[in-house]
Amino acid sequence: MRQRLAFRVETFRLAAPFRISGYVFEGSDVVVVELTDGDHRGRGEAGGVYYLGDDAANIVATLDANRAAIEGCESRSDLQQLLPPGGARNAVDCAMWELEASRLGQPAHALAGIAEPRPLVTTFTLGADDPAKMAEGARxxxxxxAIKLKLTGDLDLDLARVAAVREARPDAWLGVDANQGFAIGELEALARGLADLGVELLEQPLARGREADLEGFDSPIPVAADESALSLADMASLPGRFDVVNIKLDKCGGLTEALDIAREARRLGLGVMVGNMVGTSLAMAPAFILGQYCDYVDLDGPTFLTEDRSPAARYDGGKIWCPDEVWGSPQAVAAGA
Structure with missing residues (x-):
């Protein structure tokens, strides 16, 4: 039976403005895709990638332009050829995972080779702000x-931010996300300063396109690729420049390619991280499956929203738990449920 495609745009407000290097976010527009096939339904949520211009409007345009082909698409591997990496393919791919789970009567995590998912320690993110305010947020x-701090590219201020958070939370694992805010000439001072403060991961210090600058740089802490690693096609360029790859479903175009990236990262000797582009629990649940294979987990997106979906992911004891009923349960996705 031919699957039918439906989609809609939904807006979720952030509880407070969220600042990173070069951007301030106040809300999250997401596209929800539903695929139905008789008594079966699958759902996926995508927010796109803001720095690529892949927003809700672009996702909707892609879905509209490819409606007939998506409805006739027979497998997730075929979808990889039909749509490029990005939000539209992510939403459809995740919907196909849940549709397949419903058809086969198995939870999506089992289809991904996971017998029993476990709760995962996740980072909780602090937007860039005055050091005292970030310390208050950390408390x-x-x-x-585990806490992740957003930086802005101001070396002295950023190190003051980290120092304030470290003083407030000497017990916590700390990582930082530079969001492409630095140049190679600043990187040694940044990395040494972070190491002295007990920071254990530095994400994307340089701009995408400047990856070669990292060749020969001896960092005292692992460096993760985020904007420099959008999809599987970027993986071959990472060894010798990065130590970790941050996989986001909105970047790579869904759980199918995300799992392929994780396998390739292991083959290349890289650490694996799962991240998110904010979003609701419907977006976190497929990423939670990927997180079962990861060294670092950053799936706190719903905690920034004024409201989430129900049922929702649960955050307790510094961990995230996504029950099957959030996404991927055969019983929870029957059409009309």
């Missing part, structure tokens, strides 16, 4: 075992 994350 407010009482349950957090």
């Amino acid at each position: 407010g994350y009482a349950q957090a075992r």
Whole structure:
């Protein structure tokens, strides 16, 4: 039976403005895709990638332009050839995972080779702000075992931010995300300063396109590729420049390619991280499956929203848990449920 495609745009407000290098976010527009096939239904959510211009409007345009082909697409591997990496393919790919789970009567995690998922320690993210405010935010994350700080590219201020958070939370694992904010000439001072403060991961310090600058740079802490690693096609360029790859379903175009990237990263000797582009629990649940294979987990997106979906992912003791009923349960996705 031919599957039918439906989609809609939904807007979720952030509880407070969120600042990173070069951007301030106040809300999240997401596209929800539904695929139905008789008594079966599959869902996927995507927010796109803001720095690529892949927003809700672009996702909708891609879905509209490819409706007939998507409805006739017979497998997730065929979808990889039909749509490029990005939000549209992510939403459809995740919907196909859940549709397949419903058809086969198995949870999506089982289809991914995971017998029993486990709760995952996740980072809780602090947007860039005054150091004292970030320290207050870190203390407010009482349950957090891991905290990630957003930086802005101001070396002295960024190190002051990290120092304030470290003083507030000497017990927590710390990572930072530079969001392409630095140049290679600043990187040694940044990395040494972060190492002295006990930071254990530095994400994307340089701009995409400047990856070659990292060749020969001896970092005292692991360096992760985010904007420099959009899809499987980028993986061959990472060894010798990065230590970790941050996989996001909105970047690579869904759980199918994300799992392929994780396998390729292991083959290349790289660490694996799963991240998110904010979003609701419907977006976190497929990434939670990927997280079962990861060294670092950053799936706190719903915690920034004024409201989430129900049922929702649960955050407790610094960990995220996504029950099957959030996404991927055969019983939860029957058409009309």
